[in-house]
Amino acid sequence: QQQQQQQTSSGLPMLMGNWNELEELGAAPRISDLTSMLGMLDQAFGSLDKDQTGGPPRQRRDGPGPKILLGLAALLIFHEWYILVLNPVVRLDHESLVFGLTAWLMLAVLCLYKANRADLATLPPPDQLRFNGVLLHQLSPEQQAALPFCKRCNRGRPVRAHHCKLCGTCQLNWDHHCPAISNCVGLHNYKYFVLLITHGAGVCCFAFYLLYRAGYLRCLAGNFALMFRKVLPTAWTDTLHTIIGQTALREPFFFETILSAVCVVLLALLAVALVLFALIHHRMIQDGESTVDAMNDMDYHNFMWMAGCPDKVMYGRNISDRRGLPAGILARYALVFGTNPLLLLVPYTTAKDWRRMQAFALYPLEFASSTLV
Numbered sequence: 360q361q362q363q364q365q366q367t368s369s370g371l372p373m374l375m376g377n378w379n380e381l382e383e384l385g386a387a388p389r390i391s392d393l394t395s396m397l398g399m400l401d402q403a404f405g406s407l408d409k410d411q412t413g414g415p416p417r418q419r420r421d422g423p424g425p426k427i428l429l430g431l432a433a434l435l436i437f438h439e440w441y442i443l444v445l446n447p448v449v450r451l452d453h454e455s456l457v458f459g460l461t462a463w464l465m466l467a468v469l470c471l472y473k474a475n476r477a478d479l480a481t482l483p484p485p486d487q488l489r490f491n492g493v494l495l496h497q498l499s500p501e502q503q504a505a506l507p508f509c510k511r512c513n514r515g516r517p518v519r520a521h522h523c524k525l526c527g528t529c530q531l532n533w534d535h536h537c538p539a540i541s542n543c544v545g546l547h548n549y550k551y552f553v554l555l556i557t558h559g560a561g562v563c564c565f566a567f568y569l570l571y572r573a574g575y576l577r578c579l580a581g582n583f584a585l586m587f588r589k590v591l592p593t594a595w596t597d598t599l600h601t602i603i604g605q606t607a608l609r610e611p612f613f614f615e616t617i618l619s620a621v622c623v624v625l626l627a628l629l630a631v632a633l634v635l636f637a638l639i640h641h642r643m644i645q646d647g648e649s650t651v652d653a654m655n656d657m658d659y660h661n662f663m664w665m666a667g668c669p670d671k672v673m674y675g676r677n678i679s680d681r682r683g684l685p686a687g688i689l690a691r692y693a694l695v696f697g698t699n700p701l702l703l704l705v706p707y708t709t710a711k712d713w714r715r716m717q718a719f720a721l722y723p724l725e726f727a728s729s730t731l732v
Contacts, residue, residue: 422541563630
């Protein structure tokens, strides 16, 4: 052991001496350079692994998600106008349907804007909340134990509030952080998010229906198949020419056919994805749970099965906390979309509905004064 200590003590100066020689020659990076490099990386990635427990939340709205969605929307609506109205390949019975599709798409874009620009519904300060008549910062340890606790924010929280690691704060009715809208989905914009995917699914399905109604899908498939006419039987090519001649007003260009095929495939994929997302979120609204609650329920069921206790799984019931939620599907829809039937499909929330939604989101807490609502 003495020999090992001597070798270690003698090797350390040699290593430091070699390192100093390399630094003098410029062949080794300096400690200051490494520190500055780490600082630049920390600023570039925004310290995603470190939560802010004090100060304002770092809301992220400048992500590429909304720009990508806007680009796809512009591409698909231009394709509809070009194929059916501006330089029609097939004839559509009522061109006014394309105007209706455009107006519907503008409504979906408005929902995207509202969902992206909505401010986070963060937790109010502890001195503005009370639990069983006692201010939150004056609770005894026994009372604090009855509340859910956020370790990152180091404070009690409502049962349906959760912490977003990317934004660094707890939020009311937090659902998930959505990169598509570059914002968190929660109490502040859940209505706008659900309307976005609902209107988006409707727009994609309606656009696909217009292409089918005008016969463009059949014409596109025929033109795409004729690109391989050399390997097709003569009878097939004659049949395709007959079908296209009965439907098409002109013969599209080669690149036009390729781009149209790409747009139709994108439209079909978006329609399927948005319909599935819309169905999932509407089902969660009916069940009175968020994405976090649904994932917790799934983890619970999987754990019970892996633990060999499938008989203890509560079928038809979820373990997510529904205390304080209204009973009935219509009441839960009203808690998300508001009570005014004229504003159900519009990205707007009245002050009355906002106060009502905020009161349910704070359960089991409440504002210390009615003037703070």
